[in-house]
Amino acid sequence: MRLVRIGLANINTTVGAFVANTNAAIDAAREMAAAGVTIGLFPEQAIGGYSPEDLVQWQGFVDRQWSELERFAAETAALPAAWVIGIACNQQGLRYNCAAVVAGGEIIGVVPKEKLPTYNVFYEGRTLARGFAGLFEEHRGVPFGDFLFAFDFGVLGVEICEDLWSADGPMKRRAYGGAELVANVSASPFRVGIDQTRRELIATRAADNQCTVAYTNLVGTNDGLIFDGGSYVNQNGKPMLAGTRFAIGFSEATIDLDRTLRLRSEATTWRDDRETYLQEHQVPGVIHVSTEILDTATTRAGLTYPVPRQKSFFLPADEPRRSAREELCEEILDALALGIGDYFEKIGAFQVIGISLSGGRDSLLTLLIAHRYASKVRPDDPGSLIRAFYQPSRYSSEQTRLAAETICGDLGVPLEIVSIDEAFEREREAVAAMLQSGETITPITEQNIQARLRAQRMWNWSNSAHGLFLQTGNMTEKAVGYTTVGGDLMGALAVLANVPKTVVMYLLDYLYEQTGHEGIQAVLAKPPGPELAPNQSGEDELMPFPVLDACFYLFVGEKMLPEEVEVVIGQMFPEYGAAAVEGYVAKFVRLFLRSIFKWVQSPLSLHIGNLDLERERAIQLPVVTSSSWTAK
Numbered sequence: 001m002r003l004v005r006i007g008l009a010n011i012n013t014t015v016g017a018f019v020a021n022t023n024a025a026i027d028a029a030r031e032m033a034a035a036g037v038t039i040g041l042f043p044e045q046a047i048g049g050y051s052p053e054d055l056v057q058w059q060g061f062v063d064r065q066w067s068e069l070e071r072f073a074a075e076t077a078a079l080p081a082a083w084v085i086g087i088a089c090n091q092q093g094l095r096y097n098c099a100a101v102v103a104g105g106e107i108i109g110v111v112p113k114e115k116l117p118t119y120n121v122f123y124e125g126r127t128l129a130r131g132f133a134g135l136f137e138e139h140r141g142v143p144f145g146d147f148l149f150a151f152d153f154g155v156l157g158v159e160i161c162e163d164l165w166s167a168d169g170p171m172k173r174r175a176y177g178g179a180e181l182v183a184n185v186s187a188s189p190f191r192v193g194i195d196q197t198r199r200e201l202i203a204t205r206a207a208d209n210q211c212t213v214a215y216t217n218l219v220g221t222n223d224g225l226i227f228d229g230g231s232y233v234n235q236n237g238k239p240m241l242a243g244t245r246f247a248i249g250f251s252e253a254t255i256d257l258d259r260t261l262r263l264r265s266e267a268t269t270w271r272d273d274r275e276t277y278l279q280e281h282q283v284p285g286v287i288h289v290s291t292e293i294l295d296t297a298t299t300r301a302g303l304t305y306p307v308p309r310q311k312s313f314f315l316p317a318d319e320p321r322r323s324a325r326e327e328l329c330e331e332i333l334d335a336l337a338l339g340i341g342d343y344f345e346k347i348g349a350f351q352v353i354g355i356s357l358s359g360g361r362d363s364l365l366t367l368l369i370a371h372r373y374a375s376k377v378r379p380d381d382p383g384s385l386i387r388a389f390y391q392p393s394r395y396s397s398e399q400t401r402l403a404a405e406t407i408c409g410d411l412g413v414p415l416e417i418v419s420i421d422e423a424f425e426r427e428r429e430a431v432a433a434m435l436q437s438g439e440t441i442t443p444i445t446e447q448n449i450q451a452r453l454r455a456q457r458m459w460n461w462s463n464s465a466h467g468l469f470l471q472t473g474n475m476t477e478k479a480v481g482y483t484t485v486g487g488d489l490m491g492a493l494a495v496l497a498n499v500p501k502t503v504v505m506y507l508l509d510y511l512y513e514q515t516g517h518e519g520i521q522a523v524l525a526k527p528p529g530p531e532l533a534p535n536q537s538g539e540d541e542l543m544p545f546p547v548l549d550a551c552f553y554l555f556v557g558e559k560m561l562p563e564e565v566e567v568v569i570g571q572m573f574p575e576y577g578a579a580a581v582e583g584y585v586a587k588f589v590r591l592f593l594r595s596i597f598k599w600v601q602s603p604l605s606l607h608i609g610n611l612d613l614e615r616e617r618a619i620q621l622p623v624v625t626s627s628s629w630t631a632k
Contacts, residue, residue, distance in 0.1 A: 003303040007037035008231030012220030015049030033079035036302030043218035044086040050187035077105025094129035104291030113160035175209035177283035190228040207237030221342035339606035354467040359400020383412035407519025447532035451487025476501035481595030497605035551588035
């Protein structure tokens with residue numbers, strides 16, 4: 001047996017907070033060393049924070065990370081373990097996203113990332129240079145490039161995040177070159193369902209390359225990117241560890257690296273492929289590390305063979321599992337609560353969280369998510385961290401007022417009721433005075449006046465109370481412009497801007513089942529509508545929300561033409577008939593394309609899926625565009 005204990009740290013970093021980030025890594029290293037870890041991994045860009053975006057164009061931003069890496073090495077010098085930690089490097093004028101290998105107080109080598117994503121929320125290829133096979137240089141006297149590290153416990157290969165996601169990534173080259181253990185340090189943003197995708201991907205890479213893969217991920221939120229943590233160890237296709245998500249800490253697993261080598265010897269196809277590969281390709285250089293990791297009796301004595309908890313190598317563990325419904329809802333709620341919390345804490349400008357309640361579903365869910373975060377940081381009095389406001393007009397119903405009062409009572413959140421009706425009348429008069437002969441105030445203008453008054457007052461409150469003003473609109477209504485520029489589109493952080501309306505309602509149903517709050521039931525009892533005009537119904541003015549969300553997914557997500565969307569919608573919702581479906585699809589396409597100018601003005605939003613509406617982070621569409629290309 002050749003036992004190695006792998007430690008995987010999930011730390012929460014802030015972009016540019018070099019000292020604090022490094023301190024968090026040092027603290028975690030000490031904890032892992034106390035647990036007998038042989039090698040510990042930290043996330044991608046752990047020292048500088050991820051994602052730095054164009055900050056890497058400042059040479060000082062990159063260069064100053066090196067002194068913190070040296071401090072990390074010095075502070076961990078006495079710990080009997082090796083470490084892999086993410087850092088940015090400025091090498092010959094080029095910026096690289098790298099992983100540094102540290103042991104015995106020394107920086108042993110630096111390996112640059114090779115696969116740079118420039119899609120979806122990523123822009124790395126815009127500013128960073130790529131590593132490649134045969135890159136053998138020095139950075140500040142330290143080997144820099146395509147290297148393996150031969151320790152006394154085994155041969156280590158290092159890679160960064162996206163390198164894992166390519167079947168033609170560096171893992172193949174490094175495994176064929178002798179790497180038994182491949183450490184992937186990652187900052188992989190959360191998306192719904194990503195946990196299972198990562199598990200399958202890591203298992204595939206570990207099996208294909210006949211190696212042990214150790215993966216650690218960043219936890220926390222920077223801007224709208226949510227990182228869910230999670231750590232995995234997979235040995236040659238066999239899962240060995242799945243760490244906790246959405247929490248700071250570390251996970252550890254002990255493996256027998258001799259098992260990895262034995263499985264290689266048994267895999268005839270892998271051996272044949274390796275022979276062919278080595279005849280045609282260059283392999284990494286090997287750095288032989290003199291630092292002894294397994295030289296202390298305490299470290300070696302702490303390692304035991306990884307036996308299953310159920311004491312059977314043939315039977316599965318009897319572990320409780322959550323239903324698919326619970327898994328989905330808890331995952332989304334945890335992600336959004338983390339997003340609110342880190343934005344609130346890391347910016348440092350806020351003292352309290354503010355939400356304008358309409359008595360509707362979106363603002364209710366936003367309040368519940370903010371309360372979820374507050375319950376973690378102020379468990380004795382979460383309501384003290386939140387302020388809720390109900391701003392009725394003449395069109396607001398007693399039912400929505402009661403719903404707002406009830407849910408705030410359920411949660412212990414202070415609620416202020418401040419009417420906008422007098423201000424609404426004054427603003428109508430002011431607008432009328434600006435119009436020329438023959439012009440009149442339109443019904444939509446009257447609706448928008450109310451929304452803008454509420455937003456203006458929330459901003460004024462925010463300025464005075466140092467409050468984080470949360471925008472509450474959902475992705476579905478944002479997509480078709482069912483929102484007001486300068487009104488309900490406003491806020492400092494858009495919590496639900498990438499959550500479809502059907503998911504909003506699904507989450508509220510789930511939360512009512514879990515909590516039994518009467519305030520949730522009161523909101524759900526009323527059909528969804530903005531109450532900016534008499535008897536308003538969102539579905540009457542748009543279309544049924546399930547149909548609307550399906551149109552959005554197919555046209556925007558799957559990039560289908562309208563006639564293709566019609567076919568699928570007709571299959572999904574035959575009860576509406578062909579004529580109605582054709583009308584729904586045409587209406588959606590028209591509204592979506594002419595509403596781009598609106599949603600590009602919305603605040604920073606939290607990302608939870610691959611289909612998001614934020615021009616800087618997700619789908620990039622021209623604001624000025626014609627819909628004629630969609631015609632049959």
